[in-house]
Amino acid sequence: MKFSYNWLAEHIDGLTVPPAEIGKLITMKTAECEGVEAHGAHFEHVVVARVLTAEPIPGTHLSVTSVDTGRYGVKQVVCGAPNCRAGMLTAYVPPGQLGVTTAKLRGVDSDGMLASAKELGISAEDEGIIEFAAGEPGAAMAGCTADTIVEIDNKSLTHRPDLWGHHGMAREVAAIAGRPLKPIAAELPAGAPAVEIEIRDAKLCPRFSALRFENVTVQPSPLWLQQRLESVGLNPINNIVDVTNYLMAELAQPMHAYDAAKLQGGRIIVRVAEEGELCPALNGQTYTLDAGNLVIADAGGPVGIAGVIGGGPSAIGEGTTTILLEAANFHAASIRRTSTKLKLRTDASMRFEKSQDPENTVRALARAKWLLEQVSPGIRLVGGLADDYHPLPAVAPIEFDLVWMRRKLGKPDLTAAEVTAILRSLAFGVAETEGRFTVTVPSWRATKDVSLKDDLVEEVGRMIGYGNLTPAPPLVPSVVPPLPPERSYLRGLRQLLTAQGYTEVYNYSFVNEAQAAELGLPLEDHVRVVNPIAQGQELLRTSLLPNIKRNINDNAREFESFRCFEIGKEIHARGRELPEEIPHLAAVSFDKHGDGAANLFELKRLAGTIAPGCTVEPAEARGYEHPNRAAIVILRNEAIGRLFEFHPAMVETGRAAVLDLDLTKVQALRTAAGKYKPLRRFPTSAFDVTVPVAERELAGNVLARLREGAGELALDIRYLYDYKGDSGRSMSFRITLGAADRTLTGEEVTAVRSQVMSWMGL
Amino acid sequence: MIETQLSELAAATAARIAAAATAEELEVIRVEVLGRKGRLAEVSKDMGKLSPEQRGAVGKQLNAAKQTLEAALTARKTAFDEAALRARLDREWLDLTAPAAGPGLGSLHPLTQIQAEIEDLFVSLGFTVLDGPEVETEFNNFDALNIPPDHPARDMQDTFWLSNGHLLRTHTSPVQVRGMKKLGPPLRMIAPGRVFRNEEVDASHEHTFYQLEGMMVDKDVSVAHLIYFMKTLLSAIFKRDVTVRLRPGYFPFVEPGFELDIQCLICQGAGCPVCKQSGWVELLPCGLVHPNVLRLGGIDPEEYSGFAFGLGLTRLVMMRYAIDDIRQLQGGDLRFLTQF
Numbered sequence A: 001m002k003f004s005y006n007w008l009a010e011h012i013d014g015l016t017v018p019p020a021e022i023g024k025l026i027t028m029k030t031a032e033c034e035g036v037e038a039h040g041a042h043f044e045h046v047v048v049a050r051v052l053t054a055e056p057i058p059g060t061h062l063s064v065t066s067v068d069t070g071r072y073g074v075k076q077v078v079c080g081a082p083n084c085r086a087g088m089l090t091a092y093v094p095p096g097q098l099g100v101t102t103a104k105l106r107g108v109d110s111d112g113m114l115a116s117a118k119e120l121g122i123s124a125e126d127e128g129i130i131e132f133a134a135g136e137p138g139a140a141m142a143g144c145t146a147d148t149i150v151e152i153d154n155k156s157l158t159h160r161p162d163l164w165g166h167h168g169m170a171r172e173v174a175a176i177a178g179r180p181l182k183p184i185a186a187e188l189p190a191g192a193p194a195v196e197i198e199i200r201d202a203k204l205c206p207r208f209s210a211l212r213f214e215n216v217t218v219q220p221s222p223l224w225l226q227q228r229l230e231s232v233g234l235n236p237i238n239n240i241v242d243v244t245n246y247l248m249a250e251l252a253q254p255m256h257a258y259d260a261a262k263l264q265g266g267r268i269i270v271r272v273a274e275e276g277e278l279c280p281a282l283n284g285q286t287y288t289l290d291a292g293n294l295v296i297a298d299a300g301g302p303v304g305i306a307g308v309i310g311g312g313p314s315a316i317g318e319g320t321t322t323i324l325l326e327a328a329n330f331h332a333a334s335i336r337r338t339s340t341k342l343k344l345r346t347d348a349s350m351r352f353e354k355s356q357d358p359e360n361t362v363r364a365l366a367r368a369k370w371l372l373e374q375v376s377p378g379i380r381l382v383g384g385l386a387d388d389y390h391p392l393p394a395v396a397p398i399e400f401d402l403v404w405m406r407r408k409l410g411k412p413d414l415t416a417a418e419v420t421a422i423l424r425s426l427a428f429g430v431a432e433t434e435g436r437f438t439v440t441v442p443s444w445r446a447t448k449d450v451s452l453k454d455d456l457v458e459e460v461g462r463m464i465g466y467g468n469l470t471p472a473p474p475l476v477p478s479v480v481p482p483l484p485p486e487r488s489y490l491r492g493l494r495q496l497l498t499a500q501g502y503t504e505v506y507n508y509s510f511v512n513e514a515q516a517a518e519l520g521l522p523l524e525d526h527v528r529v530v531n532p533i534a535q536g537q538e539l540l541r542t543s544l545l546p547n548i549k550r551n552i553n554d555n556a557r558e559f560e561s562f563r564c565f566e567i568g569k570e571i572h573a574r575g576r577e578l579p580e581e582i583p584h585l586a587a588v589s590f591d592k593h594g595d596g597a598a599n600l601f602e603l604k605r606l607a608g609t610i611a612p613g614c615t616v617e618p619a620e621a622r623g624y625e626h627p628n629r630a631a632i633v634i635l636r637n638e639a640i641g642r643l644f645e646f647h648p649a650m651v652e653t654g655r656a657a658v659l660d661l662d663l664t665k666v667q668a669l670r671t672a673a674g675k676y677k678p679l680r681r682f683p684t685s686a687f688d689v690t691v692p693v694a695e696r697e698l699a700g701n702v703l704a705r706l707r708e709g710a711g712e713l714a715l716d717i718r719y720l721y722d723y724k725g726d727s728g729r730s731m732s733f734r735i736t737l738g739a740a741d742r743t744l745t746g747e748e749v750t751a752v753r754s755q756v757m758s759w760m761g762l
Numbered sequence B: 001m002i003e004t005q006l007s008e009l010a011a012a013t014a015a016r017i018a019a020a021a022t023a024e025e026l027e028v029i030r031v032e033v034l035g036r037k038g039r040l041a042e043v044s045k046d047m048g049k050l051s052p053e054q055r056g057a058v059g060k061q062l063n064a065a066k067q068t069l070e071a072a073l074t075a076r077k078t079a080f081d082e083a084a085l086r087a088r089l090d091r092e093w094l095d096l097t098a099p100a101a102g103p104g105l106g107s108l109h110p111l112t113q114i115q116a117e118i119e120d121l122f123v124s125l126g127f128t129v130l131d132g133p134e135v136e137t138e139f140n141n142f143d144a145l146n147i148p149p150d151h152p153a154r155d156m157q158d159t160f161w162l163s164n165g166h167l168l169r170t171h172t173s174p175v176q177v178r179g180m181k182k183l184g185p186p187l188r189m190i191a192p193g194r195v196f197r198n199e200e201v202d203a204s205h206e207h208t209f210y211q212l213e214g215m216m217v218d219k220d221v222s223v224a225h226l227i228y229f230m231k232t233l234l235s236a237i238f239k240r241d242v243t244v245r246l247r248p249g250y251f252p253f254v255e256p257g258f259e260l261d262i263q264c265l266i267c268q269g270a271g272c273p274v275c276k277q278s279g280w281v282e283l284l285p286c287g288l289v290h291p292n293v294l295r296l297g298g299i300d301p302e303e304y305s306g307f308a309f310g311l312g313l314t315r316l317v318m319m320r321y322a323i324d325d326i327r328q329l330q331g332g333d334l335r336f337l338t339q340f
């Protein structure tokens, strides 16, 4: 929202804060200022000028003119405007202003420029140079003065309906500067309402006020009004519409003017739309409405979408001679829903959705009458105010005591007089006895913004200035914080992984349908994003693997080999309940060359360091896994994850081994160290066994069989090596025997050995 | 006679020892001459035939020869051993500039690093660290934070809505609600984590980023406490004394709400392009916890008050490492990630 310094200053008695300072003051005390810009500095130099002669330059659309500029003398200026002609009064811009230089155009000297309203920053009008009805060459353009524009971040005004107009902001600046705010007169002559108003739902529309005028002349606004609207980013249209926009920018009260001759019947109805009802709007669009939208209707149907946009057919046009001027108040949430649904955010809807003050409507109409009489000479009010008002429930006075306010701010020396002065400067009503405050809230702060004593802490705090509080250490109990074990677990895990050479990646929580389908992840297991704005965001990931696969293929373009990991959450749908979020580890060891076995065994070893005691069992491969290189990882009889190599169709450039572990399970199944076992006191004996095995026998199976057959004296059975020769494949193992209470005799060792040999059929 | 034999043997053996080329040859000589059945043993056997006088003289001579030869053998053997060791050591020349086998050290993601560092700071100040789900209820993400449906503040946070009726959390603030219910007052907690905004991605905008929510609830927590605390904390994070200021900011879950600025660390407040000549950099939103939020967390606002703040971890990482493209943080490019 843009604020004009000049406009603010008109509302404050004796403002002396210089324009350059005002943005900073507003930032520190009220709302964030995004920028302060000089506006219309050229108005000091641009003059009214009379075109004395205008001769076309052959073969061009240009004319060479001789111009009486008063102050700067008679100048030769080349002009391309179609309306440029001898005798007219227009604006002359001397060289050095608005980027104008002394130049030669088509070989003709041009000293300065004749300018359009757009070039002058007065309006959007650019169909020719500006034309004045009256004026003296050399005079400044009436009503055009240099200004400073302060831009305030709209987000920081979300809670302040009153700051969407200059008068409200002027109240803040007046309070900050310690100057009085000038009141706005709201007097209207009494008279019978010139229109009947029927509000069907007072919750959605607490107030609808209107005035009717006749003998209206629709014409361009005077320059001062056009320029002022332009300076705060509103386009001047015609005098009637400009008055409504001016008051919206001044009092934060959106208004609408109807061509009264085009309204049917003598009654305005505020009601919810019928299902499928159409409303042609003044932006040329026709909107299809439903019962969630509020409309302003006459006997013929909707003439406007309440609080959002006026209707097209009843818009003000050149032939308009009577108008109905609306200033109403609507329920914020309803306006916001309509504006969101129609994807139509207007200056009006933006204000109404902040909960505007219903008290404001009549004040705006009174001010509009005063302004219309200036810009539409001869205009006459017909009858009196039409006003249907259903006041909002009053905000109860807020009570607090000084001690509480001091404690909240942390300012023990805060006085009752300071609090009273600050609140009064912001138009709160204050009654105080012995530190007990009773505060009444002005109507424009009472719609939503201020209702609690905590809200007043902010009012007092910001006006004192937070920089004037003395920082103090909080007094809190010294306790050891309870720390969830997962955090230290995950931190240790990450350190283990980097120590083993793995680099951490972060991937998005999103996957797209193609990614899920490629890995055969069931769609129904996914939570779906209803409103993705970009591709690739349709689903929440139920596996880290789709994005890990992408990491592999991306990095394979840059590296011969690499190791990486991600710790992230799988998100599994559970109907309407919050989904299950399971932390997973996905670790990758990739090599462009080699047979991939080393990568898989490296990850198997990694699994053993993360989940000590885990075993790996071959599993039926999933579609994306190498059909003969897929296994489940098991810890204490429970599957905790998978170890596999990506199918070559998934990763074509090399071998990518992956370990995917469910970290919730790993943590749950971990065992803490128990009581220690006394160290062995008697020596052990060992012997080796070589077992002929089938081509694809699993070492794990042979080992398990040996364990079964070796008996209780076997302390350890270790795989030594695998041998493939002409006579087939064999595996060798070393079996270590021992007893806790004695040294085994040679006979005992031989007995175990024969027992093992016969058990294995050797 | 025997004396002559002995001295000839001793001389010949000494010559052979001197001429031996290997330790093995020495061993052969030792066995042949000094062994249990060697030549010297034979001589000593023959001594029985000698007279006692002769026996004494020959015995002396025998011992002397034995000692001399043994010494010569040992010396020669030592020389061979030393030479062998020297040769081995020489052979074992190694090029230690060649690369080490096996993986080097991996890297932790910069966000992990900064998060751990900040968590440790908070833990040292008595804060507990909580985690919350990425998918949240609309109630926890908005309503419980004093942002009812159709509140314009919902526009500030473009939301990913989900098919299950829930949403991806737009901030870590919902963990405030979970934390209050879990811990009860008084409490100190932080909640770092991943948050989502439905935005187009470019070099400075991401739909996925990291925040750290912090909250302290106790009796009589004031704005002055908040200022002190943030200054202490930020000085620790930036590892230098920082100057902070509070100005009004609107966030429905705090009242009063603030934007906290720090004096620009580049220009010390003089004004530079980084701070847009203002001397200040907007860093984080904070405020006193709104009484409605306390109440929804099961805490009586008449008895307790608190402050809360939200620290942008992604932003801190980008500031610290001068990262100019936010997309790199979740791009999975190891050329980027191995730098940290």
Ligand SMILES: [Zn+2]
Residues within 6 Å of the ligand: B264, B265, B266, B267, B268, B269, B270, B271, B272, B273, B274, B275, B276, B277, B279, B280
């Ligand atoms: Zn700076």
